[in-house]
Amino acid sequence: MTSSTQSHGPLHGLRIVEFAGIGPSPFAAMLLADLGANVIRIDRLAPSGLGIEKPKQFDVLARSRASLAIDLKHPDGVACALDLIGAADGLIEGFRPGVMERLGLGPDVCLARNPRLVYGRITGWGQHGPLAHAAGHDLNYIALSGALHAIGRKGAPPTPPLNLVGDFGGGGLYLAFGLVCALVECQRSGRGQVVDAAMSDGAATLMSSIYGMFGAGLHSDIRGDNLLDSGAPHYEVYACADGEYVAVAPIESKFRDDLLRRIGLDPRHFPDVDDRAQWPAARRILTDVFAGKSRAEWCALLEGTDACFAPVMSLRDAPHHPHNVARGTFVEVDGVTQPAPGPRFSRTVPPEPKGARQCACSTAELLAHWRIDAPRAKALIAAGVVK
Numbered sequence: 001m002t003s004s005t006q007s008h009g010p011l012h013g014l015r016i017v018e019f020a021g022i023g024p025s026p027f028a029a030m031l032l033a034d035l036g037a038n039v040i041r042i043d044r045l046a047p048s049g050l051g052i053e054k055p056k057q058f059d060v061l062a063r064s065r066a067s068l069a070i071d072l073k074h075p076d077g078v079a080c081a082l083d084l085i086g087a088a089d090g091l092i093e094g095f096r097p098g099v100m101e102r103l104g105l106g107p108d109v110c111l112a113r114n115p116r117l118v119y120g121r122i123t124g125w126g127q128h129g130p131l132a133h134a135a136g137h138d139l140n141y142i143a144l145s146g147a148l149h150a151i152g153r154k155g156a157p158p159t160p161p162l163n164l165v166g167d168f169g170g171g172g173l174y175l176a177f178g179l180v181c182a183l184v185e186c187q188r189s190g191r192g193q194v195v196d197a198a199m200s201d202g203a204a205t206l207m208s209s210i211y212g213m214f215g216a217g218l219h220s221d222i223r224g225d226n227l228l229d230s231g232a233p234h235y236e237v238y239a240c241a242d243g244e245y246v247a248v249a250p251i252e253s254k255f256r257d258d259l260l261r262r263i264g265l266d267p268r269h270f271p272d273v274d275d276r277a278q279w280p281a282a283r284r285i286l287t288d289v290f291a292g293k294s295r296a297e298w299c300a301l302l303e304g305t306d307a308c309f310a311p312v313m314s315l316r317d318a319p320h321h322p323h324n325v326a327r328g329t330f331v332e333v334d335g336v337t338q339p340a341p342g343p344r345f346s347r348t349v350p351p352e353p354k355g356a357r358q359c360a361c362s363t364a365e366l367l368a369h370w371r372i373d374a375p376r377a378k379a380l381i382a383a384g385v386v387k
Contacts, residue, residue, distance in 0.1 A: 009036020009350035014183065015370075017042065017084050018065070018092040023138070023163065024122045024171030024199065025094030026061040031176040032090075033064035034341035035350050040370060041067040042081060045387065057334040062356040066366055069387045077385045078104045080372070085110050087371045089186075090118040090179050096135075097127050107194045117192040118182040122175045124166070126198030138166035138199065145170070145203035150210060154224025154231065170202025227251065233283035234259075234273050237312055244295035245312035246302075248286070259307035263289050334358055363387055 014037040018029040026041075033039040041062070056062070071077040082105070085091060091110060093100050100106050100121075107119045124141045125131040131144075142148045142165045143158075152159040175197040182195050210228075213219035225231045234256055237245045250256040253274075257267040270285070271278035290298065295311050302309040313321055319330035319337050331340045334355030341350050363386055367377040380386045 008348070009034070010345055010348040011180075012036035012348070014038065014090065015088045016040070016090045016092060016179075017081075017088045019095070019100075020044065020067070021094035021122075023094070023167040024175060024197075025092050027168050027172030028120070028122065028175040028179070029065065029092050030061050030063060031172065031341075032179070034353055035345075036348070039065035040084060040366070041065055042072075042084070043067050043069040045069045045071045045384075056356045057336050059356050060333075060336065060338045063333060063338075064353045066361055067356075068363065068366055071385050072103050072105070074383075074385050076380060076383060080367075080380055080386060081105060082110070082113055083372055084370050085117065086114045088114065088117060089183060090120060092120045092122070092175065092179070094122045097123060097132050111192055111194075115192055116186055116190060118179055118186060118195060119192065120175050120179045120182075120195045120197065122171055122197045122199070124199045126201060127196045131200075138163035138171075141166040141170070141199040142203045144200045145207060146211070147203045147207050149221075150207070150223065150229060152223040152229070154222065156223070158223065165206060166199040166203050170204075170206050171197065171199040174202040174205070231279070232273065233279050233286055236283070236286070238287060238290035240290055240295040240298060241292060242294040242296075246290060246295055246298050247310050247312055248308060250308040255306050255308045258305065259302070259309065262302055262305060262307055265289065 011032055014032070016029065016032055016037050016039040018025065018039055018041045020026070020041050020043045029039050029041065070081055072081060085105070107121075110119055111117055121127060123132070124136040124138075125134060139148065139160055142161075145166075147165050147170075148158045148160070150158075151161050175195065178195040178197050182193055186192055210219055214221065219226050220231075223229060227235055230236060235249045235251060237247050239245055248259060250259045256273070260267045260270055265285070271282040273279060273282050293301075298309070299311050303311075311321075318324060324330055328340055330337055331352065332338075333353050334357055336355065341353055363381055364374065364377045367380070367386070368374065372380075377386075
């Protein structure tokens with residue numbers, strides 16, 4: 001670390017109040033906390049039953065921030081939450097539309113208390129529209145966006161892509177982006193606002209390039225029939241002799257020729273993949289070739305070349321790949337291996353993330369850090385309103 005490098009992250013100094021939820025809202029809060037924001041998570045007093053219960057150190061999405069349980073059904077609890085919000089730059093909530101309003105913590109109330117507040121809301125369907133109040137999960141939201149229909153192999157049903165496209169890509173990441181955008185604007189205007197992030201909207205935005213290609217007639221609405229959806233043999237995964245897989249993606253002809261030469265094929269005699277009619281023949285050849293060596297043998301031959309090649313790594317193996325090790329792509333926090341914060345910054349380098357257990361402190365200390373004086377904190381604790 002050079003003398004000009006700051007080890008507190010680019011969001012150092014920002015204060016964010018997060019209302020505990022599952023999936024996209026804690027992910028957005030984690031992204032901000034990872035990059036230096038001071039985030040406090042407000043939990044329920046009683047266990048919520050949200051998500052899958054696990055030891056605290058394995059709750060990766062809760063890292064790098066402290067939490068405070070508040071009874072939001074008690075007037076003093078709502079008042080305490082408003083005090084925290086009054087000292088904050090931003091707020092994150094992921095409840096159904098109307099829940100925060102019924103708690104007495106809706107945008108109108110909070111912005112009246114803190115006119116500079118950026119009030120971030122994440123839902124599946126958005127704050128308005130025919131489906132706004134309906135229950136749902138990632139799979140439903142990406143289904144409506146067109147993304148789910150486009151993912152899968154030809155002749156097979158759509159393939160759920162974990163919950164990456166809705167919850168995390170189109171949800172939490174877009175909420176964090178929207179919050180930071182509104183915070184930048186607030187520096188100019190001095191005024192807060194509401195950020196309405198919907199996972200169905202975000203998933204649609206992630207499909208922008210595909211919709212553009214579809215409109216131009218360059219992408220079929222049939223799964224597994226296109227360049228990027230397993231239709232093309234030169235953008236595909238292949239099984240190796242040991243049952244492991246490799247991914248090859250030499251879309252450009254110069255990279256394709258490099259791959260073919262390295263695996264022992266003459267590009268001049270290989271099927272012309274610019275002709276879709278020759279895709280099946282090309283796939284059969286590549287399938288047979290890659291089945292002839294182990295993944296390790298292919299890695300020794302192809303990694304680090306312009307063949308557009310990578311081994312398909314498991315969750316267990318990915319943290320140990322030499323490239324990931326060299327870049328510090330994964331870190332160990334509280335004994336748990338997990339992805340490191342990103343992206344990277346040359347000057348305002350974030351500190352190492354802390355596990356949820358490592359962020360624990362006394363209730364009084366945490367309240368004091370958020371500008372609630374000792375006598376009031378003592379009264380709130382004694383009344384059981386916070387813990």
